Amino acid sequence: MTKWLEENTPKLVLAPSFVIVLIFVYGFIAWTAWVSLTRSRLLPKYEIEGFIQYDRLFASPRWDTAFSNLFVFGFLFIVIAMILGLILAILLDQNIRTEGAIRTIYLYPMALSMIVTGTAWKWILNPGLGLEATVRGWGFENFTFDWLVNPDMAIYTIVIAAIWQSSGFVMALFLAGLRSVDQEIIKAAQVDGIPTWRVYTAIIIPSMAPIFLSAFIVLSHLAIKSFDLVIALTGGGPGYATDLPATYMYAMAFSRGDIGQAASSAMIMMMVVFAIVVPYLYSELRSKDD
């Protein structure tokens, strides 16, 4: 008995977590998937009816907006944050004496809650009293910056706030990447008389491909999960101009009482994440096994 216990302690220690993950992650995904195939409304029903919820979803103009917003927001957010992060990393990589302080400044927004970020930017972008009023106060009477209340432009305010929050993190990733490049290669290039910018474009940046991939994964994951920022900054408005799948799902689940729609939109989000993360995780785990 003690012998058995001794041999199986590791398994016993892992068992509760295993059961929890099985139920609360995979079981729950299965539950949501199941319910997304039923006619559930206010209360869940368990008779499978096929893809009616998904038909409803893609027929809904609100979901249409939310889903296309995801791609507009996701694309701009990821591309700009990566470019900005890379530029900042390269600038900081030039033997800057105050590097530590500057890095701290660039990165602190990552420590803030998205709700705090949203609250701050909501105030700054407020057309009545914020940036617009300030610039007008400086004498530019015709200056307008009303993106926050303009249904066509509001989504871009979310892009701005999200970039403000996350680009410092991308910078930190890239900076670590820049410094992990083999210094001997760089020295060899310098001895060969290759100009600094060419060293970056031809040697350093190409060798950071895995970091670009990681940054892409993390940022796209952030984009898909974006919920708090929208709620705090625009509340999904004006109208539902800035809805994202995450806010759509929440609205269906907790304010509209439409469980079927909530479940099916959650499943679509899940699939988008799958499409990006699964190949990545698969290759990561494979390379670790080798």
Next chain:
Amino acid sequence: MTDMSYTSTRSGNSAGKIALRWGLYLMLGLFALFYLMPLFVMVTTSFKSLEEIRTGDLISLPREVTLDAWRTAWSGACTGIQCEGVRPFFWNSVQIAIPAVFISTLIGALNGYVVAQWRFKGANLFFALMLFGCFIPFQVVLLPMARMLGLMGLAGTIPGLIFVHVIYGLGFTTLFFRNYYVSIPSELTKAAKVDGAGFFRIFWSVFLPLSLPIIVVTVIWQFTQIWNDFLFGISFSQAGTQPVTVALNNIVNSTTGIKAYNVDMAAAIIAALPTLFVYVVAGKYFVRGLTAGSVKG
């Protein structure tokens, strides 16, 4: 460190080099302004009176510093029908974060220890399942979790929120500890086994004392995640058990009375203070946590 300076001494004259250097610092400075501006605006606005906000501009310093907005934000602002400021919700967040961080870190440490040092058939599968759990969008578990909490009698309670945060934090805590322990040679475990120590003794006497850096990283990561969480907070709480982020959002979006931007800003700063404090004190570990899961090690 990438030392690029001596290339430029070779390629340019020294005046050009100095200009380039100034340009570099100017750019860095401008970016620093971009990142600091919102914080600056938040802080100055929170010290202004509503009067001044309506008449002045966004980036001017307060003419008259007043703490009224802070007082209101802490103990008087309305979050819906309740008007007690963020204070009770701040304590809710503390009560949620501390046990959730502690429990998830402890379990994560044990899990990571098993996966890294006591490999057995299926341990890798377990780790893959765990790792994948880090990436799911939580929307996909919201509905069943709400029902489960109801069944467990934990709906709308602080223990319920602790439970949720522990469960969905386990993936990351396990990942952190596993990656840390996997770099410790397995001979250490073998030596301790030959010395007569068992599973828990080895963990306690050999591995835990080695783990301070990763414990700090994990605790900071979990604390930041849980403190800043909004989705679980708004989905699984009710009036009275809401965390500070939810209360902040309610204050900002509350429709009763006039918009008090100074109070909003003060409340936002209060909500951000704990994580900002952690960031300033232990920024190194914070960044390590952020990059831990994303840089190939």
Next chain:
Amino acid sequence: MAPILEINNLYKNYGSVEILKDINVAIEQGDFLVLVGPSGCGKSTLLNCIAGLEPITKGSMAIGGQDMTNVSPKDRDIAMVFQSYALYPTMTVAKNITFGMKVRGIDPAIQEEKLTYVAQQLQIEPLLKRKPGQLSGGQRQRVAMGRALVRDPKLFLFDEPLSNLDAKLRVEMRTEIKALHQRLGASMVYVTHDQIEAMTLATKIVVMKAGVIQQIGTPAEIYNRPANLFVADFMGSPAMNLIPAKTKANGNGMQIEIARKDGDPIMLTDTRNQDLPENVIIGVRPEDIADASSVRSGDAQEADCLIDIVEPAGADTFAVMQLGGKHVTARLHSETTAAAGAAQRLAFDLGKVSYFEPETGLRLN
């Protein structure tokens, strides 16, 4: 008395891969057993099986006459020294050494007494309060030994304990381990890939390859009478010369014919061996080929050989030539007159020669 360690028909598989096949070894109290072989031969796995750190697939094992096949490491009365030393990084040297006793709940006074004794033995008293990170490689090695010694076990296990040390320190520690073994009279099992370590330390050597024992014997047996081509090639430096040759019976023994690149074959006569097959591989240690002028042994047979390369190595000078299509090394005196490109009269000592079957690689004589 029962053997201190006895392994019977041990098999070890990882999944479908056989790591160890039918291992049978026994050693007596006071033996110093060395498991030697190239990396991947299974020697470390075998040691881990002896320690109980790896379960075995089939077979049985006894330590001190008691069956230990399914006993956990802590109850086997063994101590182990690891390649990376595996010192507990957060504990002081003293705590590292006493940890095992502390876990077993031994009286602190006795712990202290044993610690003092071991520290004295290994001359590490000044280090007791330090942490492993503050020690040099050699000092860590000593502490790792101390941790094993203090336990006073039935059996010591060493897993390549010297391979992380630099060359000079390695030789010093090797001598020290040997001295320790003689002083304590303890039983030891020692894994190494270094055949010189094996030769110098062992009272009994097990040569392994691909999970199979190739030969068990004393260092002299292994060196002088290797059981097959693998052992012949692996043990000894420079390696034994393995030269294809043809044999023919003549009146008073076997005539051995070794082809040469240019010129007539070398003809030697072996009077001690009979009935060799026509094709053999003849194994000659470099020291059994010497300058003809310096040899008096009756078995020596002389031949003129064209020397390709001369490598002075201090005490000896190695001369390399081509025989039977192979590079053949001779160990000559440092004062030899041999010169590259010139012929030299060499004497082949057939008294200690080995013959192998070319197909199976097995020893013939």
